[in-house]
Structures are given as C-alpha cells and as structure tokens.
Amino acid sequence: MFVFGNGRLGWSSLAVLLVLLVLAGCVKKEQSVEQGNPVSPEQLRQAAQLNAAADELYRYMMDGDIEKARDKLEQLGSKMTEIRFEGMTSVEGVSALSETIVQAKRVLQSVHVTPEEGQAAVAKIRLATDALTHANQPMWLQYYKGMKEAADQLGQAVQLRDRGTAAKQLEELQFRYNTIRPSLLISRQPFQVEKMDSLMAFMRGRLSGAESDLQQLGGALEHLRLTLDELFQRTDRSAYVPMVEPEVPMASVVLLGSVIVAILSFAAWRIFDFERNSFGGGNRRGGR
Incomplete structure (x- = not known):
C-alpha cells in the first residue's frame, strides 16, 4: 500500500499518479511508432523512380518497341541496386523483385521472344514495383x-x-x-x-x-x-478497404493529458477540502 508521510497517499497525489500512468501509456505508444524502422523520404523517392521506370518499360512493351523496353529494363535494374529496402519489404520480397527483373532480361534478350511473353514478363515487374510504392x-x-x-x-x-x-x-x-x-x-x-x-x-x-x-x-x-x-x-466480393490505424500526434496526447490533469486535480481538491472541513476543521471549530 502506498503511504505519504504518516498517512495514506492523498487523493491529489493519487490523481497525479494516475495521470502520469495514462500519459506514460500514450507516450509509449507514440514512441513505439517512432522507434520502428520507418521508410525514409529518400527511400520513397527512389522507389517512386523505380516504379516510374517500370511503368515506362511496360508501355514500351505494350507498344511493341522492344529495343526501348530492353534499354529501360537495364536502367531499372541499375536503379534497384541503389535502393535500401529496409522497412519497405522483406528479404523474400527483394529477392522476388530481383529475380523478376533477371527473368525479364532473359525473355527480352531472346531472339524468338513473342509479344505475349514479353508483356507477361514486364507485367510482373510493373505490379511488383507498384506494390512497393502503394502498400x-x-x-x-x-x-x-x-x-x-x-x-x-x-x-x-x-x-x-x-x-x-x-x-x-x-x-x-x-x-x-x-x-x-x-x-x-x-x-x-x-x-x-x-x-x-x-x-x-x-x-x-x-x-x-x-x-x-x-x-x-x-x-x-x-x-x-x-x-x-x-x-x-x-x-466477400465487396471492395477491398484496408484498415489503417491512425497515428496519434504528440500534441494531442499532451492536450489530452492536460485536460485529465485539470479534471482530476479539481476533483482531488474538492475531496481534500471536504475531508478537512468534516474532520480536522470541524474539531478545531468545536474547541474554540
């Protein structure tokens, strides 16, 4: 049991303790988000460039311009080696994207490649790079x-x-x-x-x-x-709607904590004043 001085923990101190526990939980949640492995703006920029290159590759292939498609595929392979994928996908995801690019190179470099084979190969890349940028x-x-x-x-x-x-x-x-x-x-x-x-x-x-x-x-x-x-x-067959947990801004946490502190502090003061007048203060008035 908590004690304060020679008596039990006062209501005002208990109120402050409760508020601190509430705020600690909120701050811990905020820190857990911040202390993860967030994707940097540079990573996002590089991934967007990779996705744009894959889009151009796909359009060249759909237009039947295999030479431009081959050149764009080489550029796309070079761009991929420059990206740090931590926080964006798993090791298996990076390996799958890399293997897809390698397979597409083999298909497009083949002498007897058909339009259908080329389109199928670059479609895999297009979908994969889009998955990186549109999680x-x-x-x-x-x-x-x-x-x-x-x-x-x-x-x-x-x-x-x-x-x-x-x-x-x-x-x-x-x-x-x-x-x-x-x-x-x-x-x-x-x-x-x-x-x-x-x-x-x-x-x-x-x-x-x-x-x-x-x-x-x-x-x-x-x-x-x-x-x-x-x-x-x-x-079911309804539209897919992702459930995303909204982040709680730190300013909102502080504001909420301030309101809780004010309410509990006022309640604690009323209880303390009531106990003082009912017990300690009443005895002193009777003695006079």
Whole structure:
C-alpha cells in the first residue's frame, strides 16, 4: 500500500499518479511508432523512380518497341541496386523483385521472344514495383475477381469429372498467380505465399494422376478459396478497404493529458477540502 508521510497517499497525489500512468501509456505508444524502422523520404523517392521506370518499360512493351523496353529494363535494374529496402519489404520480397527483373532480361534478350511473353514478363515487374510504392492499395489486388472465378470454374469442372476443363482452368489460375507472385512476396508474409505454392502443386499432381486423385481435389479447392481470401484480405466480393490505424500526434496526447490533469486535480481538491472541513476543521471549530 502506498503511504505519504504518516498517512495514506492523498487523493491529489493519487490523481497525479494516475495521470502520469495514462500519459506514460500514450507516450509509449507514440514512441513505439517512432522507434520502428520507418521508410525514409529518400527511400520513397527512389522507389517512386523505380516504379516510374517500370511503368515506362511496360508501355514500351505494350507498344511493341522492344529495343526501348530492353534499354529501360537495364536502367531499372541499375536503379534497384541503389535502393535500401529496409522497412519497405522483406528479404523474400527483394529477392522476388530481383529475380523478376533477371527473368525479364532473359525473355527480352531472346531472339524468338513473342509479344505475349514479353508483356507477361514486364507485367510482373510493373505490379511488383507498384506494390512497393502503394502498400495499402496495390494494383495486384485487381486480380482477385479473375482468380476467384477461375477457382470456381475449376471446382465445377472437378465436380463434373471434366479433367480437360479442370486442367485448363488450373492453368489459367496458375498463370494469374505467377503474374502476381512477386508482388505477393513484397506485400504479404512468405508463409502465406508458400501455402499457395503448395496448394497449386498439389492440384497439378492430382489432375495429372488417376481418377481417384481427381476426387481428392474437393478439399484442396476449399483451402484454395480460403487462401485466396487471406492473400487478398477479402471475406466477400465487396471492395477491398484496408484498415489503417491512425497515428496519434504528440500534441494531442499532451492536450489530452492536460485536460485529465485539470479534471482530476479539481476533483482531488474538492475531496481534500471536504475531508478537512468534516474532520480536522470541524474539531478545531468545536474547541474554540
């Protein structure tokens, strides 16, 4: 039990103590935000430049100008080596972006590259750099509807034992997933991507196996749908709205603390005055 002098802790001191505890909690929360690993303005500027270069690369490729696309891809690779990615994404995310650029170089440098192959390669880069600069609403979230529909059509084909249609839908689903996989590694936890990898590999194996293997896809498809919702942070087909906790400015914390101090101090003074008049002060008046 707290004591003050020869008596118990006074109401005014207790009020101050409570206020200090409240303020300590607020300040601790504020410090926890500040003491994290924030992304510097220079990092943001470099990431924005990288994203702009990827956008130009994509437009060159869509226009069929492969020479400009190759040059822009080289510039993009050089820009990436200049960026410090701490606080922006995980090691797996950086590795995925780097590997995507390397794969695109191989595709564009091929003598027999087709427009479709080139566009698919640079689309992965475009989505990945966008995921770096738009953490809350990246472009790859737009793939949810198409992937969900492909998963539903795959499920219908499996129920009908239509192996050919099921294989076609799985191929479509795999293509879309491969396109956004680097972005997923940038935006999501690696274990979430690994779960999806395992599900896709399992279904490919069952579709290429016996009839009994095809029957086992029902449970895997349900896990696939749940994993898609987890990756896209969706529970239904409504628009994705990220939940962002607003930061509490330090000035607001101080103002709130001042109001609390004033209220509790006034209450403590009223209690102290009441006790003094009722006990100590009343006895002294009676003695006179």
